[in-house]
Amino acid sequence: EAAKAAAPVFLCPPPGDVLWDEYMKPLGITAPDLARNIGVLEGRVNDLLSGDTVVGVELSLRLARYFSTAADFWVHLQLEHDLERARHKLGDQIRREISPRISAK
Template sequence: MTETAKAAVAAADARQVRTWLDNDEILLVDVRETSEYEVEHISGALLLPLSSFDPELFPSVPEKKVVLHCAVGKRSEAAGKMLLKEGHQDIVHMEGGIEAWKAAGFATEVQILPPDVEKPKPVYMCPPPGRVLQEEYLDPLGISPRELAQATGLLEGRVNDLLAGTSPVGVEASLRLARYFSTAGDFWIRLQLEHDMERARHSVGEQIRQQITPRTASL
């Protein structure tokens, strides 16, 4: 079997997906972006945007088939290939996406917010290091920002900026915090990197996927 065949993602039309969904046989995953989901979505669909899609962290649901969908079927097929490559099984993508779903006469949910209510912001799984510092170290230990500044040699204003998330953790600050709290030297800067990477995936991840074709795909 060729690599292309191995990577092929099974497809199902909207009517088949609707039947599975009504019988509670599948986990329906929407890989569009948060802004698209907020406009309209299929009831019961789990949102996992492709821009931050990580096949290594994808939940294992052995008792159900996983069906991916997007707007027209391109992104869901791409996400399916990523999952198959990671070793997941029973992965299907819905042909035609949510547009085909609506064309078949099936309803979607529309989120209507009052004009004075701000749209919900994306949920970030990797918190900024300042929040970790405040909630998991300073608060439980009863340490004030001033006391931390004095103990680590950081300026009090710098500590306040870290806690507020207005200033990133640098290499020197990571080493100073690591020394004081007996963590790995790169612990704090890795928190910063993971947070920055997640924010970048939300903001420009989809744009990058559309603009850049992996070199291996053209070989």
């Protein structure tokens, strides 16, 4: 039986993990509570927590207002997570296919 390859460990967790671990769980906030307080559907919060949706600028603004974070905090978490996943998935291929342009002096 072939051993399964270990899932990659990402240094930048998905925003839903940060939302749950650093904000909702310590503060005792449920998904329905958060959804009601930031004006979105409960399903959207659940999808974010499960990693089935991403943080866009509107959701970032809503979360930032509610949790008193910087306006770009949540969208930057998403960007960093996405970049890390892309580097893991495509980085070697892109380095093989594309040579850096050498600037003329």
